[in-house]
Amino acid sequence: MSWEPHTLTTRETVEPGPVAALSALFDDGTPAVGPGDALPPLWHWLALARWPVSSVLGADGHPARGSFLPPVELPRRMFAGGEVAFHAPLVVGSTVRRQARVESVTEKAGRSGRLVVVVVTIRLYDERDRLAVEERQDLIYREAGAVPEQAAPAGPAAALAPAGAPFARVGEGAWRFATDPTLLMRFSAATSNPHRIHYDWPYATRVEGYPGLVVHGPLMTLALAEVLRLEGHDAPVARMRHRNRKPLFCGRPALLRRIDAATLGVFGQDDEPHSTLAIEFGEGFGHA
Numbered sequence: 033m034s035w036e037p038h039t040l041t042t043r044e045t046v047e048p049g050p051v052a053a054l055s056a057l058f059d060d061g062t063p064a065v066g067p068g069d070a071l072p073p074l075w076h077w078l079a080l081a082r083w084p085v086s087s088v089l090g091a092d093g094h095p096a097r098g099s100f101l102p103p104v105e106l107p108r109r110m111f112a113g114g115e116v117a118f119h120a121p122l123v124v125g126s127t128v129r130r131q132a133r134v135e136s137v138t139e140k141a142g143r144s145g146r147l148v149v150v151v152v153t154i155r156l157y158d159e160r161d162r163l164a165v166e167e168r169q170d171l172i173y174r175e176a177g178a179v180p181e182q183a184a185p186a187g188p189a190a191a192l193a194p195a196g197a198p199f200a201r202v203g204e205g206a207w208r209f210a211t212d213p214t215l216l217m218r219f220s221a222a223t224s225n226p227h228r229i230h231y232d233w234p235y236a237t238r239v240e241g242y243p244g245l246v247v248h249g250p251l252m253t254l255a256l257a258e259v260l261r262l263e264g265h266d267a268p269v270a271r272m273r274h275r276n277r278k279p280l281f282c283g284r285p286a287l288l289r290r291i292d293a294a295t296l297g298v299f300g301q302d303d304e305p306h307s308t309l310a311i312e313f314g315e316g317f318g319h320a
């Protein structure tokens with residue numbers, strides 16, 4: 033298939049609905065964000081969520097590759113990380129111009145097998161045509177996973193019930209972050225993310241070979257960013273670098289805590305983080 037990278041330019045509204053949805057989902061007592069407010073850093077992942085039409089969706093739920101994204105043959109897509117520079121606030125209810133482009137497609141040999149790293153750049157311009165947000169997103173495509181001959185049991189019914197408000201303070205600077213299938217489904221809906229690994233348990237376990245539903249990379253990263261709001265930091269953020277290092281599976285214990293003064297991590301049962309978020313304070317803009 034012949035494929036060429038191209039710049040996709042769209043005009044979009046910073047939608048209040050998905051922003052209110054994230055506040056409801058986090059349910060953590062931080063101030064609600066509404067029309068006229070500046071979006072907290074990274075919340076554009078929800079506010080500018082896009083709905084591809086059903087007829088373009090491929091087997092994993094995402095739009096079939098070969099149009100905007102390259103026709104990578106490796107089947108398993110993961111959101112792997114990226115970097116976001118904040119230059120000016122995005123205001124809920126305003127209009128933005130969005131420019132997106134695939135910058136590179138690189139094959140790599142990872143410890144887990146063959147990988148293709150697709151780098152997408154996104155630029156958001158505000159109503160005065162100022163560059164407000166510059167972003168790089170790293171998508172990784174992986175080889176097929178081993179699928180167990182016998183389907184794994186679904187786990188105790190209790191683990192599938194909504195776990196309640198996800199954040200709980202468990203010590204100085206440490207927060208438990210609880211996930212359940214309802215939380216993941218609601219985050220998929222709020223971000224209009226159709227990827228089946230997050231809500232379709234038979235697909236996640238029997239087709240992609242994961243031991244359970246996969247927690248969204250953007251959800252882990254937004255949860256880390258939320259720690260700043262929970263702890264009342266309102267210094268302007270200039271830049272954030274985020275990386276999803278190993279999958280977190282739904283219902284597994286997760287602890288959000290500092291790694292150093294500028295870096296937060298999502299931890300499971302060992303010292304290797306699932307995800308990290310490095311924050312640069314400076315000439316950016318404050319939290320809502």
Ligand SMILES: C/C(=C\C(=O)SCCNC(=O)CCNC(=O)[C@H](O)C(C)(C)COP(=O)(O)OP(=O)(O)OC[C@H]1O[C@@H](n2cnc3c(N)ncnc32)[C@H](O)[C@@H]1OP(=O)(O)O)C(=O)O
Nearest residue numbers: 110111112113140142143144170227248249276277278279
């Ligand atoms: C939304 C959404 C989907 C999701 O949310 S999926 C869930 C969130 N994402 C994850 O859980 C990903 C977790 N990460 C991993 O499982 C592993 O890091 C991964 C991606 C399988 C790679 O592991 P490997 O061990 O195979 O890779 P290596 O460490 O050996 O590195 C090989 C080269 O690849 C580069 N690389 C690795 N990880 C990343 C990364 N996160 N971002 C960018 N680049 C990465 C690494 O630098 C190595 O490159 P060299 O040039 O040094 O060879 C949705 O679909 O919408």
